[in-house]
Amino acid sequence: MSEYEPSPGDSPYMNPYLAGVGLGLVLLAAFVLMGRGLGASGAFSSTVAWLMSVFAPAHAQASEYYQGYLSDGTHPLKAWLVFEVLGVMAGALFSGLLAGRVRLSVEKGPRVSNGPRLAAAFTGGMLMAIGAHLARGCTSGQALSGGALLNAGSWAFMLMVFVGGYATAYFMRWQWR
Amino acid sequence: MNAPLYKYGMFGDEMSLLIAFVIGIGFGFFLERAGFGSARKLVSQFYLDDMAVFKVMFSAIVTAMLGVTYLGWMGVLDVDLVYLVPTYLGPQILGGLLLGVGFVVGGYCPGTSVAALSTGRVDGMAYALGIFAGTIVYGESYTAIKDFVNAGARGALTLPEAFNLPWGVVVFAVVLVAVGGFYGATLIERRVGGAK
Amino acid sequence: MLELLTTRNNPMIDPSLHVWGWEIPVYLFLGGWVAGAMVLSGWLMHRDPGTERPSVTRLLPWVGLVLISLGMVALFLDLEHKLYVWRMYATFQPTSPMSWGGWILIGVYPVLLLAGIAGLPPALADAWAPLGTLARRLRQSDARRALVLANITFGVGLGIYTGILLSSLGARPLWASGVLGPLFLVSGLSTGAAFAHMIARDPDEQSALLRSDNLFLLTELALIALFLIGLATSGVAQAQAASLLLGGPYTAAFWVLVVGLGIVLPLAIQSLMATRRIGHTLVAPMLVMGGGLALRFVVVAAGQASFWP
Numbered sequence: 001m002s003e004y005e006p007s008p009g010d011s012p013y014m015n016p017y018l019a020g021v022g023l024g025l026v027l028l029a030a031f032v033l034m035g036r037g038l039g040a041s042g043a044f045s046s047t048v049a050w051l052m053s054v055f056a057p058a059h060a061q062a063s064e065y066y067q068g069y070l071s072d073g074t075h076p077l078k079a080w081l082v083f084e085v086l087g088v089m090a091g092a093l094f095s096g097l098l099a100g101r102v103r104l105s106v107e108k109g110p111r112v113s114n115g116p117r118l119a120a121a122f123t124g125g126m127l128m129a130i131g132a133h134l135a136r137g138c139t140s141g142q143a144l145s146g147g148a149l150l151n152a153g154s155w156a157f158m159l160m161v162f163v164g165g166y167a168t169a170y171f172m173r174w175q176w177r
Numbered sequence: 178m179n180a181p182l183y184k185y186g187m188f189g190d191e192m193s194l195l196i197a198f199v200i201g202i203g204f205g206f207f208l209e210r211a212g213f214g215s216a217r218k219l220v221s222q223f224y225l226d227d228m229a230v231f232k233v234m235f236s237a238i239v240t241a242m243l244g245v246t247y248l249g250w251m252g253v254l255d256v257d258l259v260y261l262v263p264t265y266l267g268p269q270i271l272g273g274l275l276l277g278v279g280f281v282v283g284g285y286c287p288g289t290s291v292a293a294l295s296t297g298r299v300d301g302m303a304y305a306l307g308i309f310a311g312t313i314v315y316g317e318s319y320t321a322i323k324d325f326v327n328a329g330a331r332g333a334l335t336l337p338e339a340f341n342l343p344w345g346v347v348v349f350a351v352v353l354v355a356v357g358g359f360y361g362a363t364l365i366e367r368r369v370g371g372a373k
Numbered sequence: 374m375l376e377l378l379t380t381r382n383n384p385m386i387d388p389s390l391h392v393w394g395w396e397i398p399v400y401l402f403l404g405g406w407v408a409g410a411m412v413l414s415g416w417l418m419h420r421d422p423g424t425e426r427p428s429v430t431r432l433l434p435w436v437g438l439v440l441i442s443l444g445m446v447a448l449f450l451d452l453e454h455k456l457y458v459w460r461m462y463a464t465f466q467p468t469s470p471m472s473w474g475g476w477i478l479i480g481v482y483p484v485l486l487l488a489g490i491a492g493l494p495p496a497l498a499d500a501w502a503p504l505g506t507l508a509r510r511l512r513q514s515d516a517r518r519a520l521v522l523a524n525i526t527f528g529v530g531l532g533i534y535t536g537i538l539l540s541s542l543g544a545r546p547l548w549a550s551g552v553l554g555p556l557f558l559v560s561g562l563s564t565g566a567a568f569a570h571m572i573a574r575d576p577d578e579q580s581a582l583l584r585s586d587n588l589f590l591l592t593e594l595a596l597i598a599l600f601l602i603g604l605a606t607s608g609v610a611q612a613q614a615a616s617l618l619l620g621g622p623y624t625a626a627f628w629v630l631v632v633g634l635g636i637v638l639p640l641a642i643q644s645l646m647a648t649r650r651i652g653h654t655l656v657a658p659m660l661v662m663g664g665g666l667a668l669r670f671v672v673v674a675a676g677q678a679s680f681w682p
Contacts, residue, residue: 020236083201083625125304125309127275128283133326156266156270160270
């Protein structure tokens with residue numbers, strides 16, 4: 001397991017504006033076909049609710065939070081976002097393979113070893129999950145989808161993501177720079 | 178044509194899951210193409226030497242926003258039927274802050290972590306495990322924080338409604354902000370990246 | 374006491390909907406995998422008579438033995454009357470696929486074992502003199518030909534049997550299709566080929582297995598189309614059964630997990646691999662194997678939800 005270093009055969013990343021327009025068209029397709037935007041964190045919530053219902057059914061039954069994902073009678077994994085995230089995995093894998101970017105590796109700066117980096121990644125995921133629940137969506141569901149629909153809450157949210165990120169960046173230099 | 182097609186009953190729930198998969202493929206493909214399966218590329222946004230996150234996000238927002246606006250004006254898309262996440266100002270401001278912190282600490286957001294783990298990034302996998310853990314923490318403390326979570330409910334609220342401006346004016350303003358932002362971002366990239 | 378109010382829709386006449394859990398799909402998957410492994414190792418033995426090269430044919434029979442045993446455990450767990458399993462072998466019913474299957478499974482063991490011994494490295498085989506003699510004897514051309522033939526025959530038989538087992542149960546219209554046998558055979562072949570090219574070391578052998586896997590996946594797509602078209606155009610019950618996968622409750626699982634992630638995506642990746650546009654990756658064969666497992670789960674579950682009106 002090594003740090004990812006681009007090798008000569010790797011394709012460079014796509015022009016950001018072009019990738020953005022592509023992403024925007026995918027998002028527009030979701031609006032037109034489904035009447036909803038993209039998302040990601042909801043798929044994790046469905047999975048957690050399903051795992052709870054399998055391994056701690058009584059607990060899942062009693063919790064108001066998990067019931068939000070379990071009470072509609074269908075299998076909790078039969079959710080729109082779960083299938084969308086399966087697609088994200090497939091699409092990202094295909095794109096990564098095409099560009100020669102698929103390999104087991106850890107993304108990090110030069111001054112940090114794998115252990116602390118993985119611990120920080122785990123912590124970041126936890127913070128993000130709690131934040132996404134409070135905000136009712138993550139960068140995809142709120143900032144991207146809501147942003148395009150001029151949703152007031154989404155724009156407030158997006159602004160705060162950048163504020164939070166820039167405020168923390170200095171203290172995380174050890175990880176990235 | 179009446180869109181959103183799903184809301185007009187053009188296809189059922191099972192078909193919508195297939196569409197979810199296909200849309201997800203496009204989403205994941207462009208995320209990875211843009212380099213968003215790489216935490217170092219993503220966090221560079223916050224160290225100002227590579228503003229791809231801002232550029233990709235705002236090109237996507239502008240594209241989809243213009244699409245929704247024109248399709249709405251043409252009478253193809255019924256914009257009122259597109260789901261708007263209700264606005265809860267307090268929780269969304271705090272949630273946004275937490276997300277921003279989590280972004281720099283963890284290196285990803287949920288969507289990009291899926292792109293990362295699919296291309297073999299072990300830190301993306303650790304991040305996804307963190308999301309599971311955080312979801313459980315939230316789920317277990319839900320009853321305690323429920324009042325705060327549901328505070329400041331404003332319902333579905335758009336910027337044009339909030340500022341009492343016509344839709345087209347806000348769209349135009351967002352495009353201006355985006356184009357200005359792209360220009361500014363490139364200037365900053367040059368200055369910070371060049372000084373390295 | 375259960376009072377029979379109607380003649381249908383009670384568990385004593387129409388068996389309850391989901392009597393088969395994970396055991397049967399897993400058993401069918403492992404059986405298909407072993408079938409694929411046998412056919413492919415027979416083919417490779419025939420294609421490449423030299424045993425000195427690093428070849429997956431040395432390993433595949435042993436893997437097959439482990440897998441078929443795991444499959445038998447899964448099947449045994451599913452049995453209601455575990456103590457009476459021996460009775461299956463006290464008789465042979467020429468018209469019953471179950472009976473055929475039972476005997477095929479019995480035949481698979483010695484074939485796999487002999488093929489495994491034939492591929493043992495000499496240093497290992499000679500540790501025990503009779504074993505070394507047997508291994509040398511099995512490598513002679515007549516015995517080799519017999520092993521090739523036995524591997525392919527029993528492999529094809531096992532593969533078809535895993536599909537026919539379902540279609541012989543007339544109670545379920547989704548399974549009442551002659552395409553199910555070939556479909557499960559080809560799916561088993563693609564699973565076997567995927568696993569084989571995943572573990573293959575020799576580049577030439579790996580490339581041959583990879584190309585054959587792509588061919589199997591293409592064939593599987595065609596058979597799935599035939600399967601659905603055949604059902605949809607048969608009778609009311611079959612059409613209803615097909616609609617379980619064409620808009621009904623198993624549609625998303627079938628098209629996303631089986632077709633999308635299990636066939637189309639790995640086929641796309643492996644086509645790029647076959648033309649050397651991208652390097653070899655483990656992800657694609659793992660997706661193929663996942664798709665094979667998903668196919669069994671979906672067909673078994675959806676089949677049990679289909680019924681004659």
